[in-house]
Amino acid sequence: MAKRFGKVESYKLKELIFILILLIVVLSAAAIFIFRDVIAIYILVGFFALFLVILVSRYDFLLALKEYERAVIFRFGRAKRVGGPGWTFIWPVIESARFVDLRTQTIDVKPQEVITRDKVVVKIDAIIYLFVKKENDAVMKSVLEIDDYRKGAEQFVVASIRDAAGELTLTELISSIEKLNQEVKQKLEQITTSWGVSIEAVEIQHLSVPKEISDAFSEQKAAEQKKLARTELAKAHQIEIEAVRDAAEGLSDKALSYYYIRALERLGRGKATKYIFPLELTQLASRLSGVKSEGAAEDLFKKYAPAIKKLLAKKSGKKKK
Secondary structure, three states: OHHHHHHHHHHHHHHHHHHHHHHHHHHHHHHHHHOHHHHHHHHHHHHHHHHHHHHHHHOOOEEEEOOOEEEEEEEOOEEEEEEOOEEEEOOOOOEEEEEEEOOOEEEEEEEEEEEOOOOOEEEEEEEEEEEEOOOHHHHHHHHHOOOOHHHHHHHHHHHHHHHHHHOOOHHHHHHOHHHHHHHHHHHHHHHHHHHOEEEEEEEEEEEEOOHHHHHHHHHHHHHHHHHHHHHHHHHHHHHHHHHHHHHHHOOOHHHHHHHHHHHHHHHHHOOOOOOOOOHHHHHHHHHHHHOOOOOHHHHHHHHHHHHHHHHHHHHHHHHHO
16 A cells, blocks of 8 residues: 555656646746747847857957968958958958968978989988068968978978989089089979968988998098198108208308218217218218318318228228128
8 A cells, every 4th residue: 555655646746747837838928928029139139149159159250460470361262361460350150261470480301311323322301491471472372372381392302302312422412412402492492482482591401321331431531631641741852852952052062072071070979880981982081181272171171081081991990800
């Protein structure tokens, strides 16, 4: 009985709730009918406010563009105008905008493997400096003429470097990096002009050569430096010999005799046991022992005659032994 009584009470509660809801609906319908003009106005105002909230939350109708920013504004899919800098109004739903940065941009080209004309594989990476021109026409071109001018410039530089490297040997490539930079820049400028983009510079940052080739280059440079050093040393000796020859040509017989005798004096003071005399010196010594001359030369010969005789005596004594 208790279980059955619980079901009866639940059924009566549901009937009461249904009656209350029905009563509220009837009273609301009556109120709307009686105050239909006022309620209609509030409903319209509410829908309009809701519409504005949706527009503001989903669409940008007022753009705040910085000095270096521009916006290409499309209306129904067609490029209409360029907005900025400052505040720019666009119509929600029917207009949209695409932003453009006018500052200089850097594009780091990833290292690329290229093959030179002499079949050497090297890695080259580069960097590109470019910017969109400020003119409205150039700003529109940067959006309308190419999907992504940054990616397009990067791919073009990679292709240009590969083509240029394939026409040069490794030595020519290393020695003409600056020339290659200028060539790639000029080629890139020819196509970016139609994009509204200007190229500031294209620089090859690094050229990686295989270790075996690098070691061979180092050895070659070392050999060249040694060769250059020897060449310079030989030239110095040549200059020294020529200077001595020029000086000797200006000496008189008396001066030459003086230098010969001084040399013999130094030999006599030394501890050597073996001497080699030029023929003209031995003849000079024999003359000095018996010939007298006048003036300063005679005194000079008399002074050094004993030294010469001593040297000759040593030489003759050794021969007898």
